[in-house]
Amino acid sequence: MRNTLVATFLVVAMILTATNQPSHAQTAANEERITLSPAVVRPELKSASTNKGKLTVINNGSISYTFLMYARPFSVSGEQYDPNFTKINEQTEAYQWVQFKQTEMKLKPGQRTEVEYTVSVPNSAAAGGHYAVLFAETQPPDETGNVTRKKRVGALLYMTVDGDINRSGSLESWSAPLLQTQRPVSSTLRLKNDGNIHYQANLKVKYTNIFNKKRFELNQELLILPDSIRRIPIEWQDAPYAGIYKASGQVSYLDRTEELPVKYVILLPIPIIAGAAIVIATGLILGIRKCKKSSKIGKRKR
Amino acid sequence: MITLMQNRDEQRTVDGVMRRATKNVALFMLVISSVGLVSFSTYAATDTDTTIITATINSVISVASATSAVALNVTPVTGGSQSSASDVVTVATNNATGFNLKLGSSDATTTLTKGSDTIAAHSGTQASPTALANNRWGYRVDGTGGFGAGPTTTPLNNVTSSAETYAGISPSASAQTLKTTAVPTASNVTTVWYSVKVDPTITSGDYTETVTYTATTNP
Numbered sequence: 001m002r003n004t005l006v007a008t009f010l011v012v013a014m015i016l017t018a019t020n021q022p023s024h025a026q027t028a029a030n031e032e033r034i035t036l037s038p039a040v041v042r043p044e045l046k047s048a049s050t051n052k053g054k055l056t057v058i059n060n061g062s063i064s065y066t067f068l069m070y071a072r073p074f075s076v077s078g079e080q081y082d083p084n085f086t087k088i089n090e091q092t093e094a095y096q097w098v099q100f101k102q103t104e105m106k107l108k109p110g111q112r113t114e115v116e117y118t119v120s121v122p123n124s125a126a127a128g129g130h131y132a133v134l135f136a137e138t139q140p141p142d143e144t145g146n147v148t149r150k151k152r153v154g155a156l157l158y159m160t161v162d163g164d165i166n167r168s169g170s171l172e173s174w175s176a177p178l179l180q181t182q183r184p185v186s187s188t189l190r191l192k193n194d195g196n197i198h199y200q201a202n203l204k205v206k207y208t209n210i211f212n213k214k215r216f217e218l219n220q221e222l223l224i225l226p227d228s229i230r231r232i233p234i235e236w237q238d239a240p241y242a243g244i245y246k247a248s249g250q251v252s253y254l255d256r257t258e259e260l261p262v263k264y265v266i267l268l269p270i271p272i273i274a275g276a277a278i279v280i281a282t283g284l285i286l287g288i289r290k291c292k293k294s295s296k297i298g299k300r301k302r
Numbered sequence: 303m304i305t306l307m308q309n310r311d312e313q314r315t316v317d318g319v320m321r322r323a324t325k326n327v328a329l330f331m332l333v334i335s336s337v338g339l340v341s342f343s344t345y346a347a348t349d350t351d352t353t354i355i356t357a358t359i360n361s362v363i364s365v366a367s368a369t370s371a372v373a374l375n376v377t378p379v380t381g382g383s384q385s386s387a388s389d390v391v392t393v394a395t396n397n398a399t400g401f402n403l404k405l406g407s408s409d410a411t412t413t414l415t416k417g418s419d420t421i422a423a424h425s426g427t428q429a430s431p432t433a434l435a436n437n438r439w440g441y442r443v444d445g446t447g448g449f450g451a452g453p454t455t456t457p458l459n460n461v462t463s464s465a466e467t468y469a470g471i472s473p474s475a476s477a478q479t480l481k482t483t484a485v486p487t488a489s490n491v492t493t494v495w496y497s498v499k500v501d502p503t504i505t506s507g508d509y510t511e512t513v514t515y516t517a518t519t520n521p
Contacts, residue, residue: 031367037362083520137514153364
């Protein structure tokens with residue numbers, strides 16, 4: 001009897017294990033993933049020259065796919081730097097300089113391939129920064145769903161064409177609202193580029209408590225594109241629920257370093273403000289009543 | 303007898319010499335090794351060399367989602383019947399400035415199409431999404447734009463009304479940013495919900511549309 005129970009238990013366990021394994025494998029087997037490297041390319045080019053480059057495309061998903069390679073313009077919209085892949089201007093028409101050796105390829109799971117491209121800079125190319133994005137895009141498999149999805153990853157191409165390069169920029173503003181009612185604790189830096197070439201900014205901002213004890217620090221390297229202002233939010237996501245903090249730091253760009261003066265931040269959530277208001281209001285009402293009561297007693301005594 | 307004794311004495315003498323010789327050799331070896339050790343130590347201490355090891359880590363970016371179909375099965379009723387399904391998009395990058403993920407139609411068309419029949423994209427936007435109108439389709443991403451925190455966890459299955467808000471898909475030229483980050487990430491997951499609401503005026507059949515997820519690094 002005991003042996004029968006043990007045998008039954010083992011059989012059930014084996015069935016359960018066998019059932020679970022394919023299910024797990026099925027999850028992994030259903031992923032389509034495309035990886036591109038490098039994700040950023042910064043070539044320095046001469047006008048009227050031809051330059052070669054290559055990208056690596058990796059299929060580290062679990063199904064085979066066909067992918068396309070093509071170039072598109074790259075610019076940013078607004079101070080939030082929302083990427084735009086359609087706007088064509090003097091700095092983004094450079095996507096037309098890019099030619100891929102092959103534009104359609106297939107990759108099996110685990111395979112990778114190098115995709116060669118050339119950048120032919122015309123003689124008329126203006127000196128300064130030119131920007132494009134090189135896309136690798138999967139073509140959807142035959143499926144019966146209603147919403148078919150393509151996936152594309154882009155390598156940003158920051159090209160510098162030699163000549164009359166004007167590197168120019170400034171720190172437009174550094175601010176932090178004094179009263180903040182919810183996390184993250186935030187401050188904002190705005191950097192301007194009024195030159196004709198992108199520049200790199202290195203940012204180091206810290207939040208300390210009123211005793212100057214460091215609570216959060218952010219180090220960031222960013223690019224500022226020509227003819228733009230970039231708004232950089234510095235957000236301390238995991239700040240405590242409430243407190244008084246100081247934000248300060250420095251930003252380095254274009255061979256100079258600027259100190260970011262201390263900004264005080266009071267983080268006071270609305271429930272606390274509301275609670276404080278109720279306490280103050282109650283105190284005032286009680287105080288007024290007490291005063292009235294005292295004056296009545298005084299009148300009676302008189 | 304005398305010869306035997308002489309032989310024994312000689313033997314002792316030879317043994318003694320051998321022992322002494324062995325001792326001397328051992329001593330010599332000890333001295334040599336000590337000197338060697340000292341010499342090597344001295345050599346190691348005075349003639350150091352430096353090797354700089356450089357590892358170049360290339361920047362990468364990847365995007366993935368399940369290959370399983372996003373199937374919106376709906377049985378229309380007067381007044382409209384709504385169903386939804388989700389897709390999970392995963393982005394990874396080692397780029398220091400993080401990534402940007404966009405969603406848009408793969409072309410200028412935004413309708414679900416079956417031959418000449420269409421279901422139009424919803425008029426709600428990502429900034430101001432609204433409840434899905436009849437004979438429209440749309441998407442929502444919890445925590446993005448005006449969608450609210452959600453969480454949206456269960457697919458709708460032929461419901462006549464829902465409080466969930468949706469936006470119409472944008473053409474490729476104005477694809478919408480679903481997420482932007484400022485730090486590298488090994489695996490950042492975004493769940494996109496697609497939904498359609500139809501009444502019996504829509505003819506039966508499979509309506510399809512192709513959308514594109516675009517992932518790039520931030521400048």
